Amino acid sequence: MAYPLVVYLSIGHLAPQWLALLLVLLAVARACVAGQRFWWLVAGGAALLCAAAWWHGDALAVKLYPVLVNLVLLLVFAFSFWRPPSVVERLARLREPDLPPSGVRYTRQVTGVWCGFFVFNGSMALYTALWGSDRQWALYNGLLAYVLMGLLMAAEWCVRQRVRGKQEKGSA
Incomplete structure (x- = not known):
């Protein structure tokens, strides 16, 4: 960081x-x-x-190092679509080994969202490296990128709680 x-x-x-x-x-x-x-x-x-x-x-x-990191993470997450389980499914199975099919579908969607994040974040890192000042580059890559990542994690957690709540009501 x-x-x-x-x-x-x-x-x-x-x-x-x-x-x-x-x-x-x-x-x-x-x-x-x-x-x-x-x-x-x-x-x-x-x-x-x-x-x-x-x-x-x-x-x-x-x-350009932050661009490289985002590119590699994008490739890892995207490749997991072709070589399942997806990255997010692997992480989810650490806590819930018997993930239901609905959970597998959800984790694939979340993996896709993370791919989109890495495209956006890598693009911003590239933009700031090529056309931004050193200060703008440091601000985005040293602070804002991590804030955005944290916001995405928090938003996903909220969505996951809502999805789980709906599934529990539907099965009861």
Whole structure:
């Protein structure tokens, strides 16, 4: 979460190449700790961004990291439509192993909503990286993106409670 703030505070004080190297180290550390394959994709993408930063010597490659993360998450969530269960269904089954068919349908819809979120969020990250100021980029990617993600989670939780309530009334 602190990555955009670190980049914003470092631009002009630290060469983008060194920021990019820090990015790769953080991405590899996250991949090691998380133990999930998609974080290794992110780390590989971070290495490509690092190479671009060393080649071009500007901060754009470093600022594209949030775009990369959203793209990888979009691919993971979208791919789960073709290789079920969906990502959200997998998460739901951690709490409710015997998820009913209506729950499976609902989790597929939520997975689609998250895909839409990653498209929007990645597009905003790209826009701010290419055309926004460093301050706008840091504000969106370091704060607003997380606020929007939290709002989406809260809205989904509210919808889920309403759907469950209707299902319980219908089965009673």
